[in-house]
Amino acid sequence: MPDEAPVHPKSRGAARRAQRRGPTMEDVADVAGVSRGTVSRVLNGANHVSSASLAAVQEAMRQTGYVVNQNARSLVTRSSGAIAFVLSEPPDRLFEDPVLGSLLRNCTQLLGEQGRSLMLMLAGTPEERDRTLHFVRGGHVDGVLLVSMHDGDPLAGELQRTGFPLVVCGRPPAAAGPSMTYVAADDRSGARLMTQYLLDRGRKRIATVAGPADTAGGVERLAGYRDVLGRRATSRMVARAAAYTIEAGREAMTALLRSCPDLDAVFVASDLLAVGALQALHGAGKAVPGDVLVGGFDDSAIASATTPPLTTVRQPLAQVAAELVEVLLKLVAGRPVSSRVLPTELVRRDSA
Amino acid sequence: MPDEAPVHPKSRGAARRAQRRGPTMEDVADVAGVSRGTVSRVLNGANHVSSASLAAVQEAMRQTGYVVNQNARSLVTRSSGAIAFVLSEPPDRLFEDPVLGSLLRNCTQLLGEQGRSLMLMLAGTPEERDRTLHFVRGGHVDGVLLVSMHDGDPLAGELQRTGFPLVVCGRPPAAAGPSMTYVAADDRSGARLMTQYLLDRGRKRIATVAGPADTAGGVERLAGYRDVLGRRATSRMVARAAAYTIEAGREAMTALLRSCPDLDAVFVASDLLAVGALQALHGAGKAVPGDVLVGGFDDSAIASATTPPLTTVRQPLAQVAAELVEVLLKLVAGRPVSSRVLPTELVRRDSA
């Protein structure tokens, strides 16, 4: 096997035929009455170009409808203009959680404003991981944004070893080493904020629905909860959700109602989980917030659409995306960067 | 202004320096003791290559860690290996609806399996549209998948005029002309299915929450509803949602309860809208399905997570994605294609 993903060799011929050969730099130079080099200089910042040449070239570009051939340019500059957005998740539930969608949209938009494009790559299976690594090594992208929720994901380290600029969204796996740059919301202090709030509202038996144990959210948010409650947080007050889904939230909440029937508040580690928790509480005849206070995490779109609307911890997703892009582009430009942890804040609605 | 998006000319130098120059075809050829041409032939299908050369080249590739430079290859083949996935939507609510996420994930996965990559492009604003067009014309991609929910979107026509292979998801705007290839779920007959089902369950006053009037879903699904009810569908039984969101569904349902207080069933044009409709009904003290039958559309992940679980019309999204990719790649290969409309089906749960 050649070390190369198959790219439909058969179809190349046809694709080539179909492509009209647009005007090249040569054509523009001819029309403008200058050399190819001058056209190139106009394209790349217009330094050291007389205003007469500048005008002539611009006019010629308009006339010919010239569009630069990015492949030719990339071949010499060794820079593709694209960034890989790598989603290291099992494929089934992808995008069910609005957090990912928000991140992806924001990054795409911000990169676009910088004249860069985003390649979406899935890396949930071993084959996909290989493809992604191969793709990055092939120089298709100038840098990588990795969104991985699971600890112990080997991809982070492998990507780092390619030597390409890399920024991870969320805290990187411990095994990654200290040199890995990341941007994360402060999960732990957000969880503390919410737990303290529930306590301040006079509740005595505050349970929690934690996220899966192999995710940063599942670890950090539970830690924040424990920071506040100390030994008051007994094991019967903690339930693990199997995934970040509505169903899993419902199941975890049901388990909690069984193990701790007299709970009077619950901190749920994500809004989507909280939707399920609300259903379980309603189903058990518990009034929210009357009998049980419910606090979520994320402040995703669904938080204001539940009944009652969800009091939650706001992750600054737009800012996470902005910093992710900023840090990565700095890295691509060869400038020094450092990791960033962004503050979270409490958003009060009606559920707590 | 040069006709060219700025791609950080300043950063190029740094990026270049940072890039280690991997082994080239020349290096592989040297190690294998053959010419560059033979290495290339091995890479592109291994026809007309002796098994001795083949083995030598493969071994040399392994030894050197060779990875093909896609830019150099694309420059001569005029084929980038990438496909643009263009989302022509206003940015705010993007991905709130799980339908888009599902489509994107499936397309990315299927393209990946074909050795192709997906570039995500937003085209919600005029600037973004220009960027997208420029990008496509620049030859960055071999073809375009356009997901546009809004009629009268000029982008479809503009993309078509570039001459690049294009497939639209959903029925294209009427103005697009007959030659535009599309893949769509059969919205109208799905709506008929649901309306007929509500009728068959003995309901007399079947209202509908329709999608925005400028979307295919808003038009076709309402048409299907009217196909079945004829003049029994009076204007007071139809409410338009302002967008495909939970809030809009709640508002439309509230309006319906005012204009038609004795309704005993409602067909809601999307699952997300139906979540809002359920909230409004519960808020008004109506039991579902006891007092009012509720039918949704999409069968997205949320449909099985509502209380009660939603009876809905299933859009075959995985199949839509598969056909989208298949048709586009055929087009890219220069083969003939035709548009496809995929059947929808009723999924019974508890809300109706």
Added chain:
DNA sequence: CTGAAAGCGCTTACAG
């Protein structure tokens, strides 16, 4: 089956 050579469209020192 295989090598030598042309060429894809651009950028960038290098002279001037």
Added chain:
DNA sequence: CTGAAAGCGCTTACAG
């Protein structure tokens, strides 16, 4: 400020 020229790494007729 500008042109001529080399070179980026590959593919592909063209001979043999």
